[in-house]
Amino acid sequence: MPETNKTHVRYLILLMLLLVTTISFADRAAISIAGASLQNDLGIDAVTLGYIFSAFGWSYVLAQIPSGWLLDRFGSKHIYAAGIFIWSVFTLLQSFVGLMPVAWAVTSLFLLRFMSGLAGAPAFPGNACIVAEWFPTSERGTASAIFSSGQYFATALFAPLMGWMVYSLGWEYVFVSIGLLGMVLSGIWMKTIYSPKEHPRISAAELRYIEQNGGLVNRKPSRKGDGPKWHHIKQLLTNRMLLGVYLGQYCTNTITYFFLTWFPVYLVQERGMTILKAGLIASLPAICGLVGGVLGGVTSDHLLRKGYSLTLARKLPIVCGLLLSSTMVLCNYVSAEWLVVGIMTLAFFGKGLCSLGWAVVSDTSPRQIAGLSGGLFNTFANLASITTPIVIGYIIHATGSFQWALVYVSANALIAILSYLLIVGPIKRVELRACDDRVGTPVLPQT
Template structure:
């Protein structure tokens, strides 16, 4: 551009270059999701010491573990509606702030002398944590859909989703050490305080694409041309959110197959979130301090698998493969690898058990592309509700998995049947994506 042209059409530094603000946004989603999952896992880390102190058996612990998921599931559609109605920034702030407060309060249940009273209050607080966290993943999906073009969406969704493994890598050793050194109560105080601080950082960091002070016009044009729904939070929710359209989503074969697949994949998630540390202590004879560090090794593999699964999916898209092939291939490969955890029933050496679990973690991460699929398929008029439905079906597994495994352990006296149960769910997820889902494409609502 000549000097005369620059004088006539001045270009600011902010509009000359294509910024990468969208990756700062997904980094914030990653941080919040890591804290989200660490708060879910507090009970599994503190569970052994807590159950010994309160006198809880495996069935009672199964119900306490499931308390989070009852309200988390119930809150998905209302949470999605709130997101569509009031926008992701405000709703997510209150979500982070409230779940962190309820996490912190769980550290106080030791003051109740009665076991029954303590269990009821613990169940209630876990229930409230689940209710407060309900909008989180639909909000992640909405934000990715509004900030990322289609060919980067798999990587973005896999990045925030892989934070669940990073949460174990970073926080499990810390929480294990806190439990060992100070007592289980301080795990809840520590995580609750961190979450409250991050909630206020969220307010200063997150903006809609058109309102972000650091985005250039070049980046805005780039993401919009690639299919990003940059006007999403300005959408009038009343136009899309009604029960007639909800019924259309629930009668869509592609979405029903995705929902079933997510239920099965989430079964693996909740095994690792709830019973896995207990498995290492009770079945494999490790100490809680050892568990805090050893559990982080498979989680590192899950984190790497999550990132690589998203990169591989977007790589397939760039090479010209269809969206259907690009999303289904990593999911199927990942679930095949996840089934390897059943092999832990037939080995004795601890290092082999950790290797098998690490492979299963890696596969689970590699195949966890459900939220990318939601961003690809949700109708723009009700993306929050669509994500809420997806998460509702998926997190029913958070109710059923801890309870079923608790009963399996109670009846059989070992974790062998539990591992078979989890592996079978990975197999069902494969069949769902191969034979029910069909072509992956965005759902369009018609009046």
């Protein structure tokens, strides 16, 4: 490796994380764009649609801790690539459920969404591990915000395209296109992703820069018997700072999953738009979410470089963004379409601004169990992928409108603010305590 020319291979790695995250969220959003047409074709009510929306979340949550263990045990490259390919296959298979009798179609769609969530579980813990390895502390906020912005980029890019597909070709083509795209991307991933010390194109200067400024370049897959233990989970779950972060991210993800599941249906059923128009409109808030996500990360890292504490640098964009997200409740008091779009755009911008949860994970995870820590964080965060679509489905079924659904989502934004301000406290890396594995109790240092 050349000693003098500093490469920027980490930006190529970040580009791959952005692309994979974009496809992952396009897969999650596909069911929402197709939702109104599915509801009509299958003759299902809002509650049933809510459960179908939640299917991805059930398995995604259940698989977070096992996937985190797999990432720590075998490394991000192969586990992540397998996940991309398998979830893409299950997405492709969803295009065939319309050929079945209605009862079988609903059950099959739920099961296929369930299996997609299972395969997709390593995605975000894997992202966090890779960012922790490849990026110095002062760049992690921007890097995490950029890959997290894939959720907005997915909607901005694919919502109009998928809306056109549903309107012109049929909802089946949405699942075909996303499934095939993901399968191709899994092959590109295998050719692109390496650990910092193994990448064939990285220079010694870039490797030193990453290592000397906080990048975990020496993190390696654990050997058999040396991986995460149950007492590690107990230590994470008894840490007040992490519990506050978990609660905050659960509430933040409630906003995410409203936009990923019910938002297009809201535009069609509550605001009377066509599915084609809803797809186009949904892209506008997503673009602002993308801008907000990058701005939040850049602002956070800028504050760090100016000498402000890690706590202030991470919390300030999060709290400001959540305040903006809570304004979506104002849609209940306006009727003009342009005002509704404007308010939702502001709320989505705020959601982007506060998307620093994974930067906080990279900042706080114990070095030995970054994958497990990310998996546990994502378990709590994605409980919202189960509760949000189901709760909103029941609210709509009971009230006949989205008004209380918007109140519910906005209230979660306020709870997240309280969690970061009152529970989290100073943000710092957690150090694991030594523990006797035979009894699961801490080993006290000898004097």
